[in-house]
Amino acid sequence: MAWRDDWRRVRAIARKDVTTELRAKAGFNSVASLGVTILVLLGLALGPDADALRNAAVGAVWLALLFSGVLAFNRSFQVELESGALEPLLLYPGPRWTIFAGKLLGNLMFLTLMVAIVVVAGVVLFGVRIPADWPPLLGVLALGVVGLVVLGTFYASMASRSRAREVLLPLLLFPMLVPVLLAATTASKALLGADVMHEAGAWIRLLVAYDLVFLTATFIAFEHVIEA
Amino acid sequence: MISSSDQSRDILTARPPRTGVWPAFVSFGAVIAAQAYAILTSPAEGDMGHLQKIMYVHVPAAWMTFLSFFVVLVFSVRYLWRRRENDDLIAASAAEVGATFNGLTLMLGMIWGRPAWGVWWVWDARLTSTLVLFLIFVGYLALRAFTDDAQQKARWSAAVGAIGALNVPIVYMSVKWWRTLHQPPSSPATLDPRYTMGLRLNAIALLLVMIYFIRRRYEIARLERAVEHMAEAAAMGGQ
Amino acid sequence: MITAASNLNFIIAAYTVTWIVLLGYSLRLVRKGGRARADYERIAQQRSGEKSQ
Numbered sequence: 001m002a003w004r005d006d007w008r009r010v011r012a013i014a015r016k017d018v019t020t021e022l023r024a025k026a027g028f029n030s031v032a033s034l035g036v037t038i039l040v041l042l043g044l045a046l047g048p049d050a051d052a053l054r055n056a057a058v059g060a061v062w063l064a065l066l067f068s069g070v071l072a073f074n075r076s077f078q079v080e081l082e083s084g085a086l087e088p089l090l091l092y093p094g095p096r097w098t099i100f101a102g103k104l105l106g107n108l109m110f111l112t113l114m115v116a117i118v119v120v121a122g123v124v125l126f127g128v129r130i131p132a133d134w135p136p137l138l139g140v141l142a143l144g145v146v147g148l149v150v151l152g153t154f155y156a157s158m159a160s161r162s163r164a165r166e167v168l169l170p171l172l173l174f175p176m177l178v179p180v181l182l183a184a185t186t187a188s189k190a191l192l193g194a195d196v197m198h199e200a201g202a203w204i205r206l207l208v209a210y211d212l213v214f215l216t217a218t219f220i221a222f223e224h225v226i227e228a
Numbered sequence: 229m230i231s232s233s234d235q236s237r238d239i240l241t242a243r244p245p246r247t248g249v250w251p252a253f254v255s256f257g258a259v260i261a262a263q264a265y266a267i268l269t270s271p272a273e274g275d276m277g278h279l280q281k282i283m284y285v286h287v288p289a290a291w292m293t294f295l296s297f298f299v300v301l302v303f304s305v306r307y308l309w310r311r312r313e314n315d316d317l318i319a320a321s322a323a324e325v326g327a328t329f330n331g332l333t334l335m336l337g338m339i340w341g342r343p344a345w346g347v348w349w350v351w352d353a354r355l356t357s358t359l360v361l362f363l364i365f366v367g368y369l370a371l372r373a374f375t376d377d378a379q380q381k382a383r384w385s386a387a388v389g390a391i392g393a394l395n396v397p398i399v400y401m402s403v404k405w406w407r408t409l410h411q412p413p414s415s416p417a418t419l420d421p422r423y424t425m426g427l428r429l430n431a432i433a434l435l436l437v438m439i440y441f442i443r444r445r446y447e448i449a450r451l452e453r454a455v456e457h458m459a460e461a462a463a464m465g466g467q
Numbered sequence: 468m469i470t471a472a473s474n475l476n477f478i479i480a481a482y483t484v485t486w487i488v489l490l491g492y493s494l495r496l497v498r499k500g501g502r503a504r505a506d507y508e509r510i511a512q513q514r515s516g517e518k519s520q
Binding site: 252256259263278279281282285286289325328331332335336339340342343437441444445447448451452454455458459462 | 492
């Protein structure tokens with residue numbers, strides 16, 4: 001079955017990326033440390049008033065995720081380019097979208113680990129009170145991270161091959177992520193409170209729509225972008 | 229499946245056409261005439277007094293911003309479809325002109341907002357999404373500036389242009405939910421008839437300027453591309 | 468408090484900014500166009516010179 005072969009390609013690329021990262025560890029450690037460092041700096045800049053910190057917690061965590069995530073996405077293609085492995089990868093038979101899907105999956109796993117560390121650090125440092133009904137918060141986080149990873153991986157496939165990758169990726173990515181940032185922070189704030197306005201549902205639907213729209217669009221566009 | 233080589237050699241070294249100076253005089257003359265007409269005929273408005281006159285430059289500039297980014301979207305998709313170099317150059321020219329009008333719209337919005345609302349900036353839906361749109365197309369132009377290979381530049385910026393345009397309604401909706409206090413959009417339908425004619429004339433005049441700008445920018449882009457092709461050919465075949 | 472005089476300043480500012488941007492972009496086009504055309508003529512002349520030899 002063709003789709004089974006495709007799925008195996010996707011898994012192989014994802015496994016390769018994750019294995020490389022796990023063997024090296026330095027990349028993951030430094031990106032995760034940067035995320036925590038940004039949180040600490042934000043805490044120092046916004047504190048020391050405990051209530052002010054608690055109100056700013058969601059925004060601080062998301063900013064830390066964006067700024068450290070940007071480095072992770074560039075890495076995933078940079079490693080490939082430095083070892084001259086992208087061209088051979090493109091020469092392998094099979095549809096090109098499997099490369100994108102593999103990279104996406106690898107980045108998603110990488111980011112999930114990082115998000116876990118940054119979010120726990122944020123909850124501790126900013127004194128967030130977790131409500132009893134916490135699973136929806138994880139859902140919002142997951143949907144936001146998917147949007148971040150989809151567009152981050154897509155833009156990194158271009159920015160990492162341009163002359164100014166360090167500046168270009170955030171410049172391209174951050175304006176595109178405005179809806180994710182607004183939806184994820186507003187929904188999380190609502191869920192951390194009592195959500196008296198019942199607004200979290202609308203934001204979650206927006207996140208789902210955003211993820212679906214850009215997942216489709218980037219898969220279509222990737223074939224044009226990856227050509228040598 | 230996409231063919232491996234882009235079919236984009238149709239421009240090559242042919243001498244590009246050149247727009248004369250008369251379209252510049254016509255379009256700029258139209259702007260002067262439209263502004264004069266609008267300023268002289270519009271009475272002071274109830275709430276805002278003569279401040280309303282800023283609308284004649286602000287609103288058409290905003291319309292032209294969206295129109296030129298729509299041109300970017302159309303020609304980006306068409307480039308990915310047909311792989312003709314001119315589509316890419318038209319999209320790039322429209323993006324630069326659109327970014328210029330976008331910057332103008334933002335500045336005029338602030339000049340309006342200060343006396344009307346008492347602040348230079350409010351985080352309302354249309355202001356904020358216009359700013360985000362500006363940032364998206366600054367990214368588009370930066371990507372073009374930092375990519376050397378002409379075909380890579382064309383394919384990448386077409387993808388970024390199309391996906392960026394796709395994001396505009398989502399950004400608008402999300403910021404609108406987030407917070408809103410803008411007055412309903414000015415359109416001839418919601419406007420006092422004494423102001424419509426002035427607004428329409430100014431929009432048409434600015435449209436002429438926009439078309440002139442995009443045409444001129446496109447001709448320059450073709451010239452530059454022709455120079456690149458000739459230099460390439462000389463390097464490969466010469467000596 | 469909004470006064471008529473301060474409003475006038477904002478209106479003048481708006482129209483001035485508009486014309487600065489329009490004329491400024493035109494100037495950029497003229498300059499860039501001149502440079503591109505000069506480059507084109509130079510290279511085109513070089514090529515025709517090579518061919519005639």
